[in-house]
Amino acid sequence: MFRNQYDTDVTTWSPQGRLFQVEYAMEAVKQGGCAVGLKSETHVVLATLKRSQSELSSFQRKVFKIDDHMGIAIAGLNGDGRSLCKYMRNECINHRYVYESAMPVGRLVRQIADKSQVCTQRSWKRPYGVGLLVAGVDRQGPHLFNTCPSGNYYEYKAMAIGARSQAAKTYLEKHFESFPAADMDELIRHGLKALQASLAEGELTAANCSVAIVGKGFAFTLLEDAAVQPYVDALKEDEPMQAEEAAAGEAPAAAEAPDEPAGGEAAAAAAEADGGPAPMEAD
């Protein structure tokens, strides 16, 4: 996005009908560390990549428990995330005090969305610079929601937000049909694999990722460090198998490459001399 004359404050529309300040706030979400969420028929899993400022500092917290049946993962401005987390915890605990029951997830998410929308329509406020993945279970089943600084909210089967989340989304899109029937461990494994896809360099360790699960009859639990180690190790066990598959995929290609000169002459004779077709496709 480039600077333009309609992006100074949130209450100015552009001629194309865009609110640039809101879109810039959504950019802030894309700068945050990747967070992945996915749900099955019984559980919802959040997996996040934690960043640290430097080698000396601890990793930034990205997952917050809101109530026994609900938790969030944030991407974007941590301060805004904490502020929304405090609001959500307050709402949940007030709901429990008055009604002695768990707050329905969709209603709380709608309240967050309404709160975010207010900030897009006041000249003395700025939009929240954080996107939330809200994982929760209520009477209607497990839910995964994504909230936006724009005040929009969506329910998802699986979603990733934050830096390089497109790679994680691609993984989720490929595998989401197997999620409803997956058990908890499989779901966590899928979540970590999706997270791995978004890694630019290095690999997932127990120190730089965290996993949270909530399910029917399973209170919101955050797994970090030692608790998440077994799942990270399980990922590594899968990797050699994946490397073998990749090698097996490349071997046929390498075997056919020497054929190319021969195939190429025949192809040239058949007037197919445009850059050369792929070895496998040479006929």
Place this chain on the structure above:
Amino acid sequence: MLPRPTTHSKALGPGVAGPELAVATSAVLDRPPQPGAHLPLSGAAPCAVDPASLHDPRQHTKYPMVTGTSVMAIKYKDGVMLGCDMLAAYGSTKRYKTTQRMYRVNSKCVVAAGGEISDFQHICTLLDELTTDDFRTDDGIELTPQEVYAYLCRVLYNRRNKFDPLWNSLVVGGVAPDGSFLGMVGMIGTHYTDNHVTTGFANQLARPLFRERQKDDMSEEEALQLMYDALKVCYYRDKQSINKFQIAKVTHAAGVSISEPFALDVRWDYKKFAEPTKWAVGAW
């Protein structure tokens, strides 16, 4: 709900006249409301009290004016059943003989009240606001009877703490996915749940019958017969009751139904009732 004061301190009723109407409220409050007696932090409007009345003892609810008498309720096989008469008495006068003391909250829950009828009407308004909110949110979620019960406990206890109680004994009955529910909330916030609950005179009169005969798996005919017997004994022995009753049923299958008013066969010509001392030892 917009914050507004609610008490019975003004002769015309709450919020009808007075300086509190001049308080400006904004649809979007930038500053969170500071808690106080007239604007508590949680459950604002129902638990709010006119600040002027806090220091004026004459303005608090001291005694009820128009009252309903007992309510009785039992669980049975299909759900729950509530019964009460239709009298609103003005002291000793049997003033209003067709008051429905039961209120259908939603398709799964009924609330019935004894005590001050105007306070009950106020409670119905509060519950109506909650139900309307659920309807407006339109996400398929309805208040369960347990939630209605917990909410009413909080409201009544809060008002009691401000020395301005809602003078009611409430029975909350309904069905939820995990079974039937019956609870009682008193005017000072005392509450309990059980398989049969009663308020007022029914505590003394109907309870023994329920203890003896109520079973969670009783059929509807048995439950109705038990309810009729309980209503009858309350009518015989409670001076502030009439022979005109309603029974509300809440079932898993069919939801809420409140019956038409009906009367029970009662006899006043029992010899021992007409002449109680005639056959007593030592009488002449």
